[in-house]
Amino acid sequence: MNSHGACLVSAGPDDLEAVMAIEQRCQSHPWSREVMLRYLSKEHVVWRLELDGTLIGFAVVTQIAGEAELLDIAIDPDYQGRGFGQQLLQRLLDDVGSKGNERMFLEVRASNMPAIAVYEKLGFCQIGVRRNYYPAKIGREDALMYCQELFQ
Numbered sequence: 001m002n003s004h005g006a007c008l009v010s011a012g013p014d015d016l017e018a019v020m021a022i023e024q025r026c027q028s029h030p031w032s033r034e035v036m037l038r039y040l041s042k043e044h045v046v047w048r049l050e051l052d053g054t055l056i057g058f059a060v061v062t063q064i065a066g067e068a069e070l071l072d073i074a075i076d077p078d079y080q081g082r083g084f085g086q087q088l089l090q091r092l093l094d095d096v097g098s099k100g101n102e103r104m105f106l107e108v109r110a111s112n113m114p115a116i117a118v119y120e121k122l123g124f125c126q127i128g129v130r131r132n133y134y135p136a137k138i139g140r141e142d143a144l145m146y147c148q149e150l151f152q
């Protein structure tokens with residue numbers, strides 16, 4: 001199935017188990033349940049992407065003083081590579097833009113080529129590097145900082 005028919009809804013604390021299941025399958029260094037719950041407890045910060053009522057992905061986006069930040073995004077590995085990640089991020093960009101945010105920031109591991117490809121395809125530009133920012137399997141890894149201006 002392609003990415004048509006998926007819908008985006010705000011997530012809450014009841015989604016913790018389902019969101020963590022995807023987080024743990026997707027990330028080399030997943031967020032803790034405590035950190036995820038903290039964001040799920042805020043309204044309109046965690047977004048769930050559903051297909052026929054099933055959670056297939058989620059994203060965490062904060063909006064502060066006209067600037068949005070994508071803190072986490074993941075698509076269930078069974079559904080990756082079918083356009084869902086791109087659709088999820090585009091919908092988030094549309095949403096934060098419609099609420100008057102001027103730009104969206106994000107950081108990504110320098111080795112995360114699938115994510116970098118999605119970000120650049122959707123118009124994010126690299127604005128900096130944080131050296132040795134993330135813990136890695138061996139040692140540490142750079143974070144690439146990206147930004148998209150929403151009104152140009």
Ligand SMILES: CC(C)(COP(=O)(O)OP(=O)(O)OC[C@H]1O[C@@H](n2cnc3c(N)ncnc32)[C@H](O)[C@@H]1OP(=O)(O)O)[C@@H](O)C(=O)NCCC(=O)NCCS
Nearest residue numbers: 026072073074075080081082083084085086114115117118
């Ligand atoms: C990053 C992620 C959300 C992308 O979701 P996805 O649904 O697999 O991506 P899409 O199918 O929408 O791909 C969109 C574009 O990204 C690029 N892309 C996606 N996966 C890719 C891969 N493995 N290699 C290279 N490019 C890739 C392609 O350009 C693709 O467009 P195309 O199909 O027209 O060529 C997903 O891979 C994921 O959940 N990764 C694990 C969690 C993660 O790393 N999150 C980001 C950091 S928090």
